[in-house]
Amino acid sequence: MHAAQLASAKVVKVTGVVNKIDSDGSKTQLVAGDILEEGDKVSARALSEADLVFSNGSELTVGQSTEMEIATLKQQSFSGSQSYEQLQADPSQSQTLLLLNYGSVSGHVKKLRPDSRFDIKTPLGTAAIRGTQFNVQVTVDSAGNIIFSCTNIDGVIDIISRAGGTEEWVNNTKQSKYDATLPEDVTEQIPQEHTIVISLGPGDRGYEEIYNLLQVPTRKPNVVTPGTIFGEEDELGIIVVSPEGPTNTPQSTPQ
Numbered sequence: 265m266h267a268a269q270l271a272s273a274k275v276v277k278v279t280g281v282v283n284k285i286d287s288d289g290s291k292t293q294l295v296a297g298d299i300l301e302e303g304d305k306v307s308a309r310a311l312s313e314a315d316l317v318f319s320n321g322s323e324l325t326v327g328q329s330t331e332m333e334i335a336t337l338k339q340q341s342f343s344g345s346q347s348y349e350q351l352q353a354d355p356s357q358s359q360t361l362l363l364l365n366y367g368s369v370s371g372h373v374k375k376l377r378p379d380s381r382f383d384i385k386t387p388l389g390t391a392a393i394r395g396t397q398f399n400v401q402v403t404v405d406s407a408g409n410i411i412f413s414c415t416n417i418d419g420v421i422d423i424i425s426r427a428g429g430t431e432e433w434v435n436n437t438k439q440s441k442y443d444a445t446l447p448e449d450v451t452e453q454i455p456q457e458h459t460i461v462i463s464l465g466p467g468d469r470g471y472e473e474i475y476n477l478l479q480v481p482t483r484k485p486n487v488v489t490p491g492t493i494f495g496e497e498d499e500l501g502i503i504v505v506s507p508e509g510p511t512n513t514p515q516s517t518p519q
Contacts, residue, residue, distance in 0.1 A: 271339040271358075273300040273316045273324070280312025282326065302337040306330075308367070320358040321374040322382060327401070330367025331479065335385075336360060361385060365479045368401035373419075387477040388412035388442050388462050389425030389449075396421060396456075402478070408466040410442075410474055416454040424449045427462045437461060444470025 275298040283291040284298070285305040294314055300306065306326050308314060314326045319339050326332055339358040360382045362369070373382045375395040384391045386402040389412050396419020402412045414423060427450070428443030436457055442464040454460050464471055 271302065271319055271337045273318045273334065273337070274298070275300065275314055276317050277315040278312075279314075280309060280328070282306060282308045282312050282314040300334060302334055305333040307332075316371075318358075318360065320356075320360070320376070320380070320382075322360070322371065323374075324362075324369055324371035327368035327370065330369065331365040332367070332369060333363040333365065334360075335363045358382075364400060364402055365477075366402060368399065368403075370397075370399040372397045386412050387474045388464060389414075389423055389427065392422040392424060392451075394420035394422070404475075404478065404480055410464045410471070410478065411461065412442075412463070413459055413461045414454060415459040416456055418456055421454045422451050423454060423460050423462075424451050425462055426450065427452075427460075433458065439463070442468070442470070442474070444468070444474075 275294050275296055277296055278294050282294045283306070284294055284300065285291055285307055287303060291307075294306070300316065306314060308326050308328055308330045310329050312328050313330075316324045316326065318324070318337075336359055338360075340356040357377055358380045362384045364384055364386045369384065373393045373395050376382060382393045384393065384400045386400070388402060388410060391398065391400050391414045397417035398419075398421060399415040399417075400413070402410070404410055412425075414421060425440075426443050426446040426448070427440035428446055429440055431438050431440050433455075436455075437459045438461065440460065440462045442462050444464075452460070464474055
Protein backbone atom coordinates (compact mmCIF):
# COMPACT_ATOMS: atom_id res chain seq x y z
CA MET A 265 0.00 0.00 0.00
CA HIS A 266 1.22 3.51 -0.77
CA ALA A 267 1.48 5.89 2.18
CA ALA A 268 -1.22 8.12 0.68
CA GLN A 269 -3.65 5.23 0.87
CA LEU A 270 -3.09 4.55 4.57
CA ALA A 271 -5.25 5.77 7.43
CA SER A 272 -8.27 6.63 5.33
CA ALA A 273 -11.82 5.56 4.65
CA LYS A 274 -13.26 5.05 1.18
CA VAL A 275 -16.86 5.88 0.30
CA VAL A 276 -18.32 2.73 -1.24
CA LYS A 277 -21.95 3.79 -1.73
CA VAL A 278 -24.12 6.86 -1.13
CA THR A 279 -27.91 6.98 -0.98
CA GLY A 280 -29.60 10.37 -0.92
CA VAL A 281 -27.59 13.41 0.22
CA VAL A 282 -24.53 12.92 2.43
CA ASN A 283 -22.04 15.75 2.86
CA LYS A 284 -18.43 15.97 3.97
CA ILE A 285 -17.88 19.01 6.19
CA ASP A 286 -14.36 20.42 6.26
CA SER A 287 -12.77 22.18 9.25
CA ASP A 288 -13.70 25.57 7.77
CA GLY A 289 -17.38 24.57 7.54
CA SER A 290 -17.45 24.11 3.77
CA LYS A 291 -19.56 21.22 2.48
CA THR A 292 -18.98 18.78 -0.35
CA GLN A 293 -21.55 16.18 -1.37
CA LEU A 294 -20.06 12.70 -1.14
CA VAL A 295 -20.04 10.25 -4.03
CA ALA A 296 -18.77 6.68 -4.29
CA GLY A 297 -14.98 6.62 -4.54
CA ASP A 298 -14.34 9.66 -2.34
CA ILE A 299 -11.65 9.32 0.32
CA LEU A 300 -12.16 10.50 3.91
CA GLU A 301 -9.32 11.23 6.31
CA GLU A 302 -8.73 12.20 9.92
CA GLY A 303 -10.63 15.37 10.79
CA ASP A 304 -13.38 14.96 8.21
CA LYS A 305 -17.00 15.19 9.33
CA VAL A 306 -19.87 13.33 7.62
CA SER A 307 -23.47 14.57 7.71
CA ALA A 308 -26.31 12.47 6.29
CA ARG A 309 -29.74 13.97 5.68
CA ALA A 310 -33.08 12.21 6.14
CA LEU A 311 -33.55 9.12 3.93
CA SER A 312 -29.82 9.20 3.20
CA GLU A 313 -26.86 7.03 4.17
CA ALA A 314 -23.26 6.29 3.21
CA ASP A 315 -21.30 3.03 3.25
CA LEU A 316 -17.61 3.38 4.14
CA VAL A 317 -14.70 0.95 4.30
CA PHE A 318 -11.60 1.78 6.34
CA SER A 319 -7.97 1.02 5.62
CA ASN A 320 -8.05 -1.69 8.31
CA GLY A 321 -10.92 -3.43 6.48
CA SER A 322 -13.68 -2.30 8.85
CA GLU A 323 -17.03 -1.42 7.31
CA LEU A 324 -19.35 1.35 8.48
CA THR A 325 -22.77 2.61 7.41
CA VAL A 326 -23.58 6.19 8.39
CA GLY A 327 -27.35 6.15 8.88
CA GLN A 328 -29.89 8.79 7.99
CA SER A 329 -30.08 12.04 9.99
CA THR A 330 -26.60 11.45 11.39
CA GLU A 331 -23.54 13.58 12.03
CA MET A 332 -20.21 11.87 12.65
CA GLU A 333 -16.60 13.06 12.81
CA ILE A 334 -13.47 11.01 12.11
CA ALA A 335 -11.49 12.33 15.08
CA THR A 336 -8.57 9.88 14.90
CA LEU A 337 -7.53 7.70 11.97
CA LYS A 338 -4.03 6.24 12.01
CA GLN A 339 -2.48 3.08 10.62
CA GLN A 340 1.05 1.74 10.34
CA SER A 341 2.41 0.86 6.93
CA PHE A 342 1.72 -2.60 5.57
CA SER A 343 2.42 -4.45 2.34
CA GLY A 344 0.11 -6.33 0.03
CA SER A 345 -2.15 -5.86 -2.97
CA GLN A 346 -5.56 -6.30 -1.34
CA SER A 347 -8.09 -3.51 -1.54
CA TYR A 348 -9.76 -2.22 1.62
CA GLU A 349 -12.86 -4.28 0.81
CA GLN A 350 -10.83 -7.51 0.56
CA LEU A 351 -9.20 -7.24 3.99
CA GLN A 352 -10.54 -9.79 6.50
CA ALA A 353 -8.50 -8.57 9.48
CA ASP A 354 -6.53 -5.55 10.64
CA PRO A 355 -3.33 -5.69 8.47
CA SER A 356 -1.29 -3.50 10.84
CA GLN A 357 -1.66 -1.51 14.05
CA SER A 358 -4.49 1.01 13.66
CA GLN A 359 -6.24 3.63 15.78
CA THR A 360 -9.76 4.80 14.90
CA LEU A 361 -11.92 7.16 16.94
CA LEU A 362 -15.29 8.25 15.58
CA LEU A 363 -17.33 10.97 17.30
CA LEU A 364 -21.02 10.25 16.84
CA ASN A 365 -22.61 13.64 17.50
CA TYR A 366 -26.14 12.48 16.69
CA GLY A 367 -27.85 9.65 14.80
CA SER A 368 -26.73 6.09 14.12
CA VAL A 369 -23.91 4.05 12.66
CA SER A 370 -23.68 0.32 12.07
CA GLY A 371 -21.19 -2.00 10.50
CA HIS A 372 -18.54 -4.65 10.94
CA VAL A 373 -15.16 -4.11 12.59
CA LYS A 374 -12.85 -6.86 11.36
CA LYS A 375 -10.59 -8.70 13.82
CA LEU A 376 -8.19 -6.15 15.32
CA ARG A 377 -4.61 -6.56 16.48
CA PRO A 378 -4.09 -6.47 20.26
CA ASP A 379 -2.59 -2.97 20.04
CA SER A 380 -5.29 -1.58 17.71
CA ARG A 381 -8.48 0.27 18.67
CA PHE A 382 -11.78 1.12 16.98
CA ASP A 383 -13.87 3.37 19.24
CA ILE A 384 -17.17 5.18 18.68
CA LYS A 385 -17.61 8.00 21.19
CA THR A 386 -20.92 9.68 22.01
CA PRO A 387 -21.79 12.25 24.70
CA LEU A 388 -23.18 9.45 26.94
CA GLY A 389 -20.53 6.80 26.41
CA THR A 390 -17.97 5.13 24.17
CA ALA A 391 -18.25 1.80 22.38
CA ALA A 392 -14.82 0.16 22.23
CA ILE A 393 -15.22 -2.40 19.47
CA ARG A 394 -12.76 -5.26 19.29
CA GLY A 395 -14.29 -7.06 16.32
CA THR A 396 -17.97 -7.63 15.63
CA GLN A 397 -21.01 -6.53 13.73
CA PHE A 398 -22.59 -3.69 15.65
CA ASN A 399 -25.10 -0.86 15.84
CA VAL A 400 -24.55 2.36 17.80
CA GLN A 401 -26.98 5.26 18.05
CA VAL A 402 -27.60 8.39 20.08
CA THR A 403 -30.92 10.22 19.80
CA VAL A 404 -33.35 12.46 21.68
CA ASP A 405 -36.88 11.12 22.06
CA SER A 406 -40.10 13.15 22.08
CA ALA A 407 -39.90 13.62 25.86
CA GLY A 408 -36.40 15.08 25.61
CA ASN A 409 -34.58 11.99 26.92
CA ILE A 410 -31.10 11.51 25.49
CA ILE A 411 -30.70 7.83 24.60
CA PHE A 412 -27.47 6.00 23.73
CA SER A 413 -27.69 2.38 22.66
CA CYS A 414 -25.17 -0.16 21.43
CA THR A 415 -25.77 -3.67 20.11
CA ASN A 416 -23.07 -6.34 19.94
CA ILE A 417 -24.04 -8.94 17.37
CA ASP A 418 -21.26 -11.51 17.29
CA GLY A 419 -18.02 -10.28 18.86
CA VAL A 420 -16.59 -8.13 21.65
CA ILE A 421 -17.65 -4.59 22.64
CA ASP A 422 -16.83 -2.71 25.83
CA ILE A 423 -19.02 0.21 26.87
CA ILE A 424 -17.13 2.98 28.69
CA SER A 425 -19.55 5.34 30.42
CA ARG A 426 -20.73 6.81 33.71
CA ALA A 427 -23.80 4.61 33.68
CA GLY A 428 -24.89 3.70 37.19
CA GLY A 429 -27.25 1.29 38.87
CA THR A 430 -27.52 -2.48 39.12
CA GLU A 431 -29.94 -3.15 36.29
CA GLU A 432 -30.28 -6.73 35.07
CA TRP A 433 -30.49 -8.05 31.52
CA VAL A 434 -34.10 -8.39 30.33
CA ASN A 435 -34.70 -9.94 26.90
CA ASN A 436 -30.99 -9.45 26.08
CA THR A 437 -31.22 -5.72 26.84
CA LYS A 438 -30.00 -3.70 29.84
CA GLN A 439 -31.45 -0.28 30.61
CA SER A 440 -29.14 2.07 32.52
CA LYS A 441 -29.19 5.71 33.63
CA TYR A 442 -26.27 8.03 32.99
CA ASP A 443 -24.98 9.24 36.37
CA ALA A 444 -23.09 12.53 36.12
CA THR A 445 -22.15 12.28 39.81
CA LEU A 446 -19.82 9.32 39.23
CA PRO A 447 -16.17 10.46 39.47
CA GLU A 448 -15.01 8.45 36.46
CA ASP A 449 -16.15 6.18 33.65
CA VAL A 450 -16.78 2.49 34.23
CA THR A 451 -16.32 -0.28 31.67
CA GLU A 452 -18.79 -3.06 30.94
CA GLN A 453 -18.62 -5.72 28.24
CA ILE A 454 -21.72 -6.41 26.15
CA PRO A 455 -22.39 -10.13 25.57
CA GLN A 456 -23.01 -11.26 22.02
CA GLU A 457 -26.53 -10.59 20.72
CA HIS A 458 -27.15 -8.12 23.56
CA THR A 459 -27.88 -4.39 23.73
CA ILE A 460 -27.05 -1.77 26.34
CA VAL A 461 -29.25 1.34 26.53
CA ILE A 462 -28.11 4.38 28.55
CA SER A 463 -30.44 7.34 29.04
CA LEU A 464 -30.40 10.82 30.58
CA GLY A 465 -33.61 12.78 31.07
CA PRO A 466 -34.57 16.44 31.48
CA GLY A 467 -33.97 17.48 35.06
CA ASP A 468 -31.21 14.91 35.61
CA ARG A 469 -27.85 16.23 36.67
CA GLY A 470 -25.64 16.98 33.68
CA TYR A 471 -28.54 16.96 31.20
CA GLU A 472 -28.08 20.45 29.79
CA GLU A 473 -24.33 20.00 29.36
CA ILE A 474 -24.75 16.66 27.58
CA TYR A 475 -27.61 17.97 25.43
CA ASN A 476 -25.43 20.82 24.20
CA LEU A 477 -22.71 18.33 23.23
CA LEU A 478 -25.16 16.52 20.95
CA GLN A 479 -25.27 19.41 18.49
CA VAL A 480 -28.91 18.58 17.79
CA PRO A 481 -29.92 20.86 14.88
CA THR A 482 -33.02 22.30 16.61
CA ARG A 483 -33.70 24.66 19.48
CA LYS A 484 -36.10 23.72 22.28
CA PRO A 485 -38.13 26.37 24.13
CA ASN A 486 -38.14 26.32 27.94
CA VAL A 487 -41.78 25.24 28.17
CA VAL A 488 -43.65 23.46 25.41
CA THR A 489 -47.24 22.40 24.88
CA PRO A 490 -48.53 19.31 23.07
CA GLY A 491 -47.92 19.38 19.35
CA THR A 492 -45.44 22.26 19.43
CA ILE A 493 -42.98 22.11 16.54
CA PHE A 494 -39.57 23.25 17.70
CA GLY A 495 -38.21 24.11 14.28
CA GLU A 496 -38.50 23.73 10.54
CA GLU A 497 -36.91 20.71 8.92
CA ASP A 498 -33.15 21.19 9.11
CA GLU A 499 -30.52 19.92 6.73
CA LEU A 500 -30.51 16.54 8.48
CA GLY A 501 -34.24 16.26 7.85
CA ILE A 502 -35.18 16.24 11.55
CA ILE A 503 -38.36 17.86 12.84
CA VAL A 504 -38.73 17.66 16.63
CA VAL A 505 -42.29 17.66 18.01
CA SER A 506 -43.23 17.96 21.66
CA PRO A 507 -44.59 14.96 23.64
CA GLU A 508 -48.22 14.51 24.65
CA GLY A 509 -48.07 16.77 27.71
CA PRO A 510 -46.30 20.00 28.76
CA THR A 511 -42.62 19.46 29.44
CA ASN A 512 -39.94 21.64 30.97
CA THR A 513 -36.75 21.37 28.99
CA PRO A 514 -33.61 23.49 29.07
CA GLN A 515 -33.01 25.84 26.20
CA SER A 516 -29.90 25.07 24.25
CA THR A 517 -28.15 26.46 21.27
CA PRO A 518 -26.41 23.77 19.22
CA GLN A 519 -23.05 24.68 17.82
